[in-house]
Amino acid sequence: xxxxxxxxxxxxxxxxxxxxxxxxxxxxxxxxxxxxxxxxxxxxxxxxxxxxxxxxxxxxxxxxxxxxxxxxxxxxxxxxxxxxxxxxxxxxxxxxxxxxxxxxxxxxxxxxxxxxxxxxxxxxxxxxxxxxxxxxxxxxxxxxxxxxxxxxxxxxxxxxxxxxxxxxxxxxxxxxxxxxxxxxxxxxxxxxxxxxxxxxxxxxxxxxxxxxxxxxxxxxxxxxxxxxxxxxxxxxxxxxxxxxxxxxxxxxxxxxxxxxxxxxxxxxxxxxxxxxxxxxxxxxxxxxxxxxxxxxxxxxxxxxxxxxxxxxxxxxxxxx
Amino acid sequence: xxxxxxxxxxxxxxxxxxxxxxxxxxxxxxxxxxxxxxxxxxxxxxxxxxxxxxxxxxxxxxxxxxxxxxxxxxxxxxxxxxxxxxxxxxxxxxxxxxxxxxxxxxxxxxxxxxxxxxxxxxxxxxxxxxxxxxxxxxxxxxxxxxxxxxxxxxxxxxxxxxxxxxxxxxxxxxxxxxxxxxxxxxxxxxxxxxx
Ligand SMILES: Nc1ncnc2c1ncn2[C@@H]1O[C@H](COP(=O)(O)OP(=O)(O)OP(=O)(O)O)[C@@H](O)[C@H]1O
Ligand SMILES: [Mg+2]
Numbered sequence: 001x002x003x004x005x006x007x008x009x010x011x012x013x014x015x016x017x018x019x020x021x022x023x024x025x026x027x028x029x030x031x032x033x034x035x036x037x038x039x040x041x042x043x044x045x046x047x048x049x050x051x052x053x054x055x056x057x058x059x060x061x062x063x064x065x066x067x068x069x070x071x072x073x074x075x076x077x078x079x080x081x082x083x084x085x086x087x088x089x090x091x092x093x094x095x096x097x098x099x100x101x102x103x104x105x106x107x108x109x110x111x112x113x114x115x116x117x118x119x120x121x122x123x124x125x126x127x128x129x130x131x132x133x134x135x136x137x138x139x140x141x142x143x144x145x146x147x148x149x150x151x152x153x154x155x156x157x158x159x160x161x162x163x164x165x166x167x168x169x170x171x172x173x174x175x176x177x178x179x180x181x182x183x184x185x186x187x188x189x190x191x192x193x194x195x196x197x198x199x200x201x202x203x204x205x206x207x208x209x210x211x212x213x214x215x216x217x218x219x220x221x222x223x224x225x226x227x228x229x230x231x232x233x234x235x236x237x238x239x240x241x242x243x244x245x246x247x248x249x250x251x252x253x254x255x256x257x258x259x260x261x262x263x264x265x266x267x268x269x270x271x272x273x274x275x276x277x278x279x280x281x282x283x284x285x286x287x288x289x290x291x292x293x294x295x296x297x298x299x300x301x302x303x304x305x306x307x308x309x310x311x312x313x314x315x316x317x318x319x320x
Numbered sequence: 321x322x323x324x325x326x327x328x329x330x331x332x333x334x335x336x337x338x339x340x341x342x343x344x345x346x347x348x349x350x351x352x353x354x355x356x357x358x359x360x361x362x363x364x365x366x367x368x369x370x371x372x373x374x375x376x377x378x379x380x381x382x383x384x385x386x387x388x389x390x391x392x393x394x395x396x397x398x399x400x401x402x403x404x405x406x407x408x409x410x411x412x413x414x415x416x417x418x419x420x421x422x423x424x425x426x427x428x429x430x431x432x433x434x435x436x437x438x439x440x441x442x443x444x445x446x447x448x449x450x451x452x453x454x455x456x457x458x459x460x461x462x463x464x465x466x467x468x469x470x471x472x473x474x475x476x477x478x479x480x481x482x483x484x485x486x487x488x489x490x491x492x493x494x495x496x497x498x499x500x501x502x503x504x505x506x507x508x509x510x511x512x513x514x515x
Contacts, residue, residue: 044384044511051388055395055501069400085385088352092389096396099355100369313353 004297007090008082076300080317116299135266154204189236327378336487375405376494398500424460
């Protein structure tokens, strides 16, 4: 079995996944509440929490699966991108586990992990397909040709889609993380109440920063009472603008790449309007959209393992 | 009793393998390559990780990331090998390697870590009470050499080995070994929300 470890942002996660992609256990300790009072992830706070949680989460994972470390054949760990101090906690623990048992270590790219959330049982997707990866730090259109080959067709030029959700939520006075809050509130709002602009950038790229500014102006023009009344409409219209941009570009990318199958992954793939707007798309299960370690272990099935002792001085990376 | 000791809180990381007080090996490197040293130490001694009886790990104060790397390695090893451990203050280990000297660790942001009235603290280097002739050691002493010397303290040459933590002293200072998950880092500062 593969033991996956993920500590790139604000979830401390571990999972046990079989070679066939069956999840035996997947434990995610979210720090969202811890960061809520800051309105976003504070890197040092996150890193401290990862250290407290990393071994208890691994222990719990083994417990849930009824397994021991003797059942583990290799250790997969997120090497980047993410918060460097947070990544180093998971990497150090993973190296220690691997070294002490002479196991191979598989350093996994977090984004490969998000895509590999689609390769897990019970309904693993087989490439090729067009993939929209929309998360807190990334918005990418990928032509996934095989388990190991992907081409980047488009990306965001400024904010990521999840970041746009989070910043919008803050402007609307909603909690952190904001995507889920906007999603919930938007159910009661009118998506056509406000015509928020979606920047049209050439090619298959995205731009969300103008949208955030438009929301800022709309909120500023309203009094406090009025804002309370219109909050659901604002959330619905704002979400609609983001989703429309994602959907249009994703469909265009699929056409250009000649792919008839579309898949969506990453935290924003949990969005109900996005899922409803791409009814034919294959979406990762909700629990595998936001950060988790099952997707990291899954990606390790197609990532070259590093044999003992070559991984001992391995470093993490904040960005590619 | 075979003890693996290490400390990654300062820019120069240290590790040692100690058998009942006999230092089998000691190495210096950086936090990220700690396990390379540990691997070399065990290979030199012809020991397997499963033969370790105890860990002695530096808990800081020092670089937050450095402290965490050491503790995360310790926790990983303990989980895997079911080995107990003890935390050792980096300041105490430095002081043990330089009897009579005051250990001063660079805390960045124009501050140092040092023991003041028996307690580890972060403070401005100018705030340290220094009796004339006090020997100051550690990377904080090197960094603020001019200031300390002006005030009558003595700072050994930069290449003096007393400036570096040496893990043999962590092994010597380690108290009773217990669950490694319960060893707490010594940050001495609240996290910076803007950092
Ligand atoms: N229902 C939802 N609707 C919209 N956005 C959502 C929803 N649920 C979560 N999100 C957003 O998903 C993001 C978190 O996703 P994820 O955990 O994949 O990102 P990350 O790991 O922080 O970033 P990255 O993967 O790019 O490093 C947050 O921005 C959050 O607001
Ligand atoms: Mg993610």
